[in-house]
Every structure is written in C-alpha cells, then in structure tokens.
Amino acid sequence: MDKKKNRNSINGKKLGIQAVAALIQNANFKGFFSGKLYTGPIKKVCVPGLNCYSCPGAVGACPIGSLQNFLGGLKFRFPYYVLGLLLFFGTLLGRLVCGFLCPFGLLQDLLYLIPFYKKNQFKIDKYLRYLKFAVLGIFVILLPLCIPLSPAFCKYICPSGTTSGLWHVFLNSSVRKQLGAIFQWKLLVLGIVIVSALIVYRPFCKYLCPLGAFYGLFNKFSFFRMHFNESACVHCQACVKACKMNVDPTKNPNSMECIRCGDCVRACPEGALHQGFIRPKTDASPVEEEA
Amino acid sequence: MERSTGKSTSDGKKDMTRVMAFVFLVLAVSLILIGIYKEQMQSVLAKAVRICMECVGIG
Incomplete structure (x- = not known):
C-alpha cells in the first residue's frame, strides 16, 4: 500500500516536472488570448521537445520545423545550428527529452491517465516502432529536400502544429476562412493520435515521432x-x-x-x-x- | 549496453561509451558554433516569429 502511494507521488512529481517544462516552453501566456506569437530573441533557440513555434505560447523554435526549413529552402543550406542542437540534446539526455521535457509527451501521458479500455501490447507493435524512422527519413529529410518550401512532416502529420492551429482557428477569423482539406486531414491525424493515446501509452512517441527516432539513436551513447x-x-x-x-x-x-x-x-x-x-x-x- | 555483473563489467565497453558521448558532444558544440557563425540563428528566428501555415494546417 505504502509502495503504491510512493509510486503515485513519484508519478505526480514526474507529471509536475513535465508540466513545468511545458509551461517554460510556452511561457508567452498572453499569446494564448491575443493569438500573437512571441517574437523575442529566445525564439532563435530550438526547444528539445516537439513544440510548434506557431503555438501562441511558444517562446522557442521547433527543432523539427527548423530542420525542415533549412533542408527545404529554395537554396540548400546545411543545417549546422539545428543539427548541432539536436545532437547536443541527444548526446546529453537521449530520450529523457521524451520522458520529461516534451509537451506533446505530457499531453499523451495525461490522456493515458483517463480511465478507458487499455491495450498496450499487441502483435504489430514491434513493427510499427520502425514507422517513426520512416517518418524521420521521408517526411522530415527526403521530401523537404526534394520539394522545396514544403515541410512535409509539419504539413501532413505534426499533431503539435494542429493543436496550435486550433488556437489560431478560435482566435483569428482570417485563419478560419482559409481552412481546407489539409486542415481536415491534420485534424483526423490529431484525432487518431488522441484516441490512440487513451488506449496505448504514448502512441505518437512510439510510432510516429521523428524526434523520438532521432534521440533514440543516442540512448546508447547519451550521458544520461x-x-x-x-x-x-x-x-x-x-x-x-x-x-x-x-x-x-x-x-x-x-x-x-x-x-x-x-x-x-x-x-x-x-x-x-x-x-x-x-x-x-x-x-x-x-x-x-x-x- | 550497460548490463553489468557487478565489478566484472567490461571496462572497455564503458570507456567506449564515454568516448562516443564526448565525441558527439564536441561535434554538437562545433556544429552549433558553425551555425551561429553562419547566422543560422537568424534564419530560425525569421521562420519562428511568423505563423507557419503548413504547421497549423492551412499551407
């Protein structure tokens, strides 16, 4: 009984750390009401987790979005800075970033706490794990390199961007007028991720997240x-x-x-x-x- | 990687892990510095301060 109580309090602490990390990365609180993005100098720095820079609260840049921006520019530029930051976070922390610092990880943890049908182990699980490497390779690297000005992961998959989009939809009528098929598609992806997160623990981290795939490669070498x-x-x-x-x-x-x-x-x-x-x-x- | 049987753990493996970690860290810091020198921070900022149409689903 005491052990269970202790475990609950530690889980509470973990959620607390995740919440503080999410708040720090989204500390532009007035943006959530005005819809205006933070434009200060801190946004030159990429945050370690998946946190869309178009989120009204975001005070840092999204590493995956920034990476695609470099790879998919009209003139190719090697992404020294963004890749360096990703390597830095990966080498230092590995997937500790996913466990404690990623706001989208926190959202999935909270969803999994909701009492619902749970099935965390199933046959194709181990095969689906490779999907995130395909997402990293194809949507984050290959497609932006082949089709300039088209950050494929952000455009077709990223659920963090969709949640940011929902804020803008509520706050900005001009954004509402421009909604189309892509938004509906992204809303469907977000919906699938949310419903899956009620049943499976962190489905996005397990199967789709390119950041998780990247940091996972460093788990064997990371300082933590x-x-x-x-x-x-x-x-x-x-x-x-x-x-x-x-x-x-x-x-x-x-x-x-x-x-x-x-x-x-x-x-x-x-x-x-x-x-x-x-x-x-x-x-x-x-x-x-x-x- | 870090499986151990008390003190009989392979020191060579641990040393290799340490070396790899330091090599990657030096590489990471070098890339960041090159990126800053090439003013890539400004490019990150320029993208991050505007609503990314693709990200929010209208691009």
Missing part, C-alpha cells in the same frame, strides 16, 4: 543513461511489467525505445536498475558510473 546490475537482479520481471514502452531493461537497458521515465527503476525490488549521468572516470571510482 540506464545502468543494470545483473548480479542484483532476481529475475522477477517487475521492471518488464512496469515498462509502458514495452522495453525489457534487463536485456537492453539503453534501448532506443526507453524514454527514461524511471518506472522500471522504481519497480525493481532489489535496486538492480539505476539511471543517471555518466561520471568522469576517476581512480577512486573505477566501476561506479551512475549518479
């Missing part, structure tokens, strides 16, 4: 990482049952799918799992690696 002490493990499978991303931390603690939510760490009765930043190697602590 998982550590599994096999000698302490009693093979009770508590961590496997606790993981809503369907990762087995005893087999692959730094899996591309792990969003570092820490559910497995808390579930382990023997303390065999830890997560934290890599420490610089010193003579005093040759084995200890995690914070």
